[in-house]
Amino acid sequence: MASDEKHVIVTGASSGIGRAAAIALADKGYNVHLIGRNAERLAKVQAETSREGVQSTTYQLELTDKAAVQQVFDEIYAKTGRIDGLVNSAGIFYTTDVFDYDDKSWKEIMDVNFYGTLYPSLALLPKLIAQGFGSIVNVTSVDAFDGIANYDAYAASKGAVTSLTKTLALEGAPKNVRVNAVVPGITDTEMTHERLLENIEKYRKKVPMQRAAQASEVAKPIAFLISDDSSYITGQSLHVNGGWRLA
Numbered sequence: 500m501a502s503d504e505k506h507v508i509v510t511g512a513s514s515g516i517g518r519a520a521a522i523a524l525a526d527k528g529y530n531v532h533l534i535g536r537n538a539e540r541l542a543k544v545q546a547e548t549s550r551e552g553v554q555s556t557t558y559q560l561e562l563t564d565k566a567a568v569q570q571v572f573d574e575i576y577a578k579t580g581r582i583d584g585l586v587n588s589a590g591i592f593y594t595t596d597v598f599d600y601d602d603k604s605w606k607e608i609m610d611v612n613f614y615g616t617l618y619p620s621l622a623l624l625p626k627l628i629a630q631g632f633g634s635i636v637n638v639t640s641v642d643a644f645d646g647i648a649n650y651d652a653y654a655a656s657k658g659a660v661t662s663l664t665k666t667l668a669l670e671g672a673p674k675n676v677r678v679n680a681v682v683p684g685i686t687d688t689e690m691t692h693e694r695l696l697e698n699i700e701k702y703r704k705k706v707p708m709q710r711a712a713q714a715s716e717v718a719k720p721i722a723f724l725i726s727d728d729s730s731y732i733t734g735q736s737l738h739v740n741g742g743w744r745l746a
């Protein structure tokens with residue numbers, strides 16, 4: 500049933516930047532639909548995002564399963580009658596070596612980081628276009644813009660999402676549907692915490708602000724791009740990196 504209530508779907512909501520984005524959006528009054536795989540962690544984020552006037556719902560979903568993604572998105576839309584935004588934050592990271600290439604790692608990283616963004620976007624875009632509004636925010640990485648040794652598959656997967664962001668923005672623009680990316684630098688989450696501790700001096704030199712971002716500092720720009728405050732911004736990559744690329 501369509502109403503004035505606003506609804507946002509967040510993938511990767513069980514952890515890190517996705518969790519923080521769900522909290523930032525709930526703070527702005529959006530009802531949040533939290534997607535992840537780990538039921539226990541999803542339940543924790545559900546509690547953190549439930550507040551008066553805001554409903555938080557969880558969905559356990561493997562994002563590389565295209566049919567399952569379509570089914571869950573259809574179910575959410577059937578219940579809400581409108582979706583205002585989608586945050587594609589789910590992702591995985593590990594190093595790969597171009598000289599020790601293996602299909603399995605490349606496929607896994609592309610499956611989650613690229614197809615795990617493409618499938619939710621394709622499941623939702625026709626609905627957003629039909630309703631005449633909506634905003635998709637993809638979470639990419641500074642590594643999509645700067646080549647980085649041993650991050651071959653990860654950087655390529657985020658480069659693919661950067662291109663997808665621009666193409667889908669063109670498709671959606673005539674119907675008031677916006678598609679943007681937030682490009683985090685190093686952010687202290689489960690994905691990076693150990694690497695951060697091991698490489699703290701390297702990152703201090705690389706990042707002019709001399710520290711990692713907190714997930715909430717990436718989440719607020721995501722919430723801005725979801726909201727009508729960014730109503731004329733589409734097809735853009737918003738870098739949130741403490742000045743990384745200036746150094």
Ligand SMILES: NC(=O)c1ccc[n+]([C@@H]2O[C@H](COP(=O)([O-])OP(=O)(O)OC[C@H]3O[C@@H](n4cnc5c(N)ncnc54)[C@H](OP(=O)(O)O)[C@@H]3O)[C@@H](O)[C@H]2O)c1
Pocket residue numbers: 510511512513514515516517534535536537538540560561562563587588589590591592611615638639640641682683684685686687688689690691
């Ligand atoms: N942290 C950084 O420094 C940094 C920098 C640049 C870009 N990024 C990007 O930011 C995004 C979020 O990263 P993060 O640091 O928040 O990572 P994180 O804490 O490890 O969270 C990753 C999230 O992705 C979900 N996920 C992974 N594989 C999935 C799959 N196959 N199906 C469904 N969900 C899946 C996880 O769900 P479950 O745990 O429930 O399985 C989890 O919620 C990623 O796209 C990452 O590449 C991060």
